[in-house]
Amino acid sequence: MKIAIMGAMREEIAPLLEKLDNVKEIKYASNRYYEASYNGIDVVVAYSKIGKVFASLTATILIEKFGCDRLLFSGVAGAINEDLSIGDLIVANKLCQHDLDITAFGHPHGYVPEGAEFIHCDESLVALSKDVAKSLGIHLYEGIIATGDQFVSDHAKKAWISDTFCADALEMEGSSVAVVCDALDVPFFILRAISDSADDSADVDFDTFLEKSAKVSANFILKMVEKLT
Numbered sequence: 600m601k602i603a604i605m606g607a608m609r610e611e612i613a614p615l616l617e618k619l620d621n622v623k624e625i626k627y628a629s630n631r632y633y634e635a636s637y638n639g640i641d642v643v644v645a646y647s648k649i650g651k652v653f654a655s656l657t658a659t660i661l662i663e664k665f666g667c668d669r670l671l672f673s674g675v676a677g678a679i680n681e682d683l684s685i686g687d688l689i690v691a692n693k694l695c696q697h698d699l700d701i702t703a704f705g706h707p708h709g710y711v712p713e714g715a716e717f718i719h720c721d722e723s724l725v726a727l728s729k730d731v732a733k734s735l736g737i738h739l740y741e742g743i744i745a746t747g748d749q750f751v752s753d754h755a756k757k758a759w760i761s762d763t764f765c766a767d768a769l770e771m772e773g774s775s776v777a778v779v780c781d782a783l784d785v786p787f788f789i790l791r792a793i794s795d796s797a798d799d800s801a802d803v804d805f806d807t808f809l810e811k812s813a814k815v816s817a818n819f820i821l822k823m824v825e826k827l828t
């Protein structure tokens with residue numbers, strides 16, 4: 600077993616790197632990949648840079664070049680569901696691309712021919728995360744995550760994503776990672792801790808809570824890796 604752990608921003612993987620053993624840095628495709636071990640298990644860690652294109656590239660490399668057979672994403676997200684507060688954890692049961700739009704041809708938002716409006720996360724990884732949350736006494740939300748190449752800091756946009764996809768949280772990478780893992784048949788899991796509420800104060804909240812929420816997510820991911828051993 601070789602587990603890929605990815606984030607989008609440096610802050611999202613920094614708390615992971617601190618806790619890994621035998622970290623070896625490899626430069627590839629204008630990025631840095633970190634081969635390491637945790638609890639005796641092989642992991643490869645990387646942050647992709649922001650957005651769907653970079654995230655697809657990194658996920659593909661983690662699988663095709665480094666031979667990872669599972670992928671865990673750790674990071675932060677903007678909340679849509681009112682039950683979610685800053686610092687809360689949400690695991691995606693399915694993800695969609697809110698900015699994919701060929702509705703001019705009568706297709707639903709987020710859909711292109713031979714694709715799917717939603718891609719589902721691996722059920723056994725989601726089940727494992729529930730067990731981990733229970734054993735830690737943490738509340739872990741499960742819901743729909745919407746992805747798009749846009750930092751959402753606007754009430755109307757957030758409401759539209761909520762109405763169109765019933766999404767609970769939004770970010771900028773998850774769904775593209777899902778597309779890659781689904782196509783390559785690699786079980787994947789997308790975890791996010793809330794950094795902001797994708798509204799008028801999202802920019803300030805994001806800057807304030809990025810590091811703290813990224814740590815919440817990273818710590819949970821490591822507990823999952825321990826259980827995968």
Ligand code: 3QA
Pocket residue numbers: 607608648649650675676677749750751752769770771772794795796797798801805
């Ligand atoms: C935002 C990060 C991107 O990788 C997606 C955080 C948290 N809140 C969000 C929101 N809308 C969309 N996505 C998110 N991540 C990058 S912009 C800030 C860059 O600062 C999830 C996410 N409301 C760089 C400093 O100049």
